[in-house]
Amino acid sequence: MRPQKISDQQLTENMLVVLRARGYEGSSLNDLAMVGGLKKASLYHRYPGGKETLVQSVLDHYTSWLQENVFEVLTAKKKKPKKKLSTALQSISDIYQEGSANCLYRALSMESGKALYGAQISKNCVDWLEAFESLGKDLGLKKKKAKQLALHSLIMIQGGLVLCNILDDQQLFKETVEDIRKSYLGK
Amino acid sequence: MRPQKISDQQLTENMLVVLRARGYEGSSLNDLAMVGGLKKASLYHRYPGGKETLVQSVLDHYTSWLQENVFEVLTAKKKKPKKKLSTALQSISDIYQEGSANCLYRALSMESGKALYGAQISKNCVDWLEAFESLGKDLGLKKKKAKQLALHSLIMIQGGLVLCNILDDQQLFKETVEDIRKSYLGK
DNA sequence: GTCTATAGCTAGATAGAC
DNA sequence: GTCTATCTAGCTATAGAC
Numbered sequence: 544m545r546p547q548k549i550s551d552q553q554l555t556e557n558m559l560v561v562l563r564a565r566g567y568e569g570s571s572l573n574d575l576a577m578v579g580g581l582k583k584a585s586l587y588h589r590y591p592g593g594k595e596t597l598v599q600s601v602l603d604h605y606t607s608w609l610q611e612n613v614f615e616v617l618t619a620k621k622k623k624p625k626k627k628l629s630t631a632l633q634s635i636s637d638i639y640q641e642g643s644a645n646c647l648y649r650a651l652s653m654e655s656g657k658a659l660y661g662a663q664i665s666k667n668c669v670d671w672l673e674a675f676e677s678l679g680k681d682l683g684l685k686k687k688k689a690k691q692l693a694l695h696s697l698i699m700i701q702g703g704l705v706l707c708n709i710l711d712d713q714q715l716f717k718e719t720v721e722d723i724r725k726s727y728l729g730k
Numbered sequence: 731m732r733p734q735k736i737s738d739q740q741l742t743e744n745m746l747v748v749l750r751a752r753g754y755e756g757s758s759l760n761d762l763a764m765v766g767g768l769k770k771a772s773l774y775h776r777y778p779g780g781k782e783t784l785v786q787s788v789l790d791h792y793t794s795w796l797q798e799n800v801f802e803v804l805t806a807k808k809k810k811p812k813k814k815l816s817t818a819l820q821s822i823s824d825i826y827q828e829g830s831a832n833c834l835y836r837a838l839s840m841e842s843g844k845a846l847y848g849a850q851i852s853k854n855c856v857d858w859l860e861a862f863e864s865l866g867k868d869l870g871l872k873k874k875k876a877k878q879l880a881l882h883s884l885i886m887i888q889g890g891l892v893l894c895n896i897l898d899d900q901q902l903f904k905e906t907v908e909d910i911r912k913s914y915l916g917k
Numbered sequence: 918g919t920c921t922a923t924a925g926c927t928a929g930a931t932a933g934a935c
Numbered sequence: 936g937t938c939t940a941t942c943t944a945g946c947t948a949t950a951g952a953c
Contacts, residue, residue: 545935545936565841568756572929583929585937593930649892653837654751661896668896694893698906702889705836706881709848709855719885732918732953759947771949772919780948 554579555604563645567656605647606667614674624681642707642716696723741766742791750832754843792834793854801861811868829894829903858884883910
């Protein structure tokens, strides 16, 4: 048993960089192995199921991070909603690197990835919507308005990321996040 | 000289379906030939430059359509702005098939496609923003507000398409388009 | 203008040495 | 646990028959 060249955690994070930028078909096992300093055959030791399970693992890691740092923050009891919003938006800025990094859900939603991961990505987006809806109710909004704002927040984030990526303008993403904050604080 | 099996126009439109759904890397020449009822070798007769020029041609066609049916509509002189907005939004619903079809710009903005077409896609998005800004001014908005609404419109369309695609909910896209209309009509 | 055949390469995946 | 070597299938692209 040789020592691991790179930890599972670090490897997953490095592969996430490739996957969110190039998508499922665009990311070769060669690419994914290289960012871990490995040869592709080594990936089959860690992921015996091949590319499909490898990407699944990265997707699970990404989703866990969002659940912990965004969804659970927003649905926490006995915390001030303004503070929860602020923490969640900071986490969102972090995971998308101020807009310079894509959303993995979107990267894996081209037709090939969609067939494999579409169902769970869909479910994860529903979790996003429910978490933001919970925040809206916490702020005293009616259910319908809370639902609207939640949907609006996710549309703005996804659209902001697409445009920030195309126009190469991180300021645009920053403003998008601020617009979401204002929409909740009623300004 | 044998007769063409399929017109250039029809072939381009069929290949657009593949490209917007699968992106650059995800669309093989086999796939692209098949939707035209051709073999891939035949594509090299029409596109001697290979895949890169083929996709370029589809992208140009797509951009021309947007310019004619959205941008030029919005910047037309001597037309009522409310009517121009209505026509442009209908065209947008049409080209995205009520949300069920992706934006080609987004599909080609994964890393591989971005290297090839990123510059012109960026320029095309700027054209979108300028066209909607022109509409805003036409409706009597100040320049800053007109710029804001234009950016908001494109973010909402892109985000709405991403979410409509992930959640498989066309009603969501319809509402997104209506939100844009309301944002211009001040409701 | 379209086709078959094929070149040259890279993809995902596996076997087995160390 | 990682590696080299290799398999098969698919990719882009080309040559040449019809």
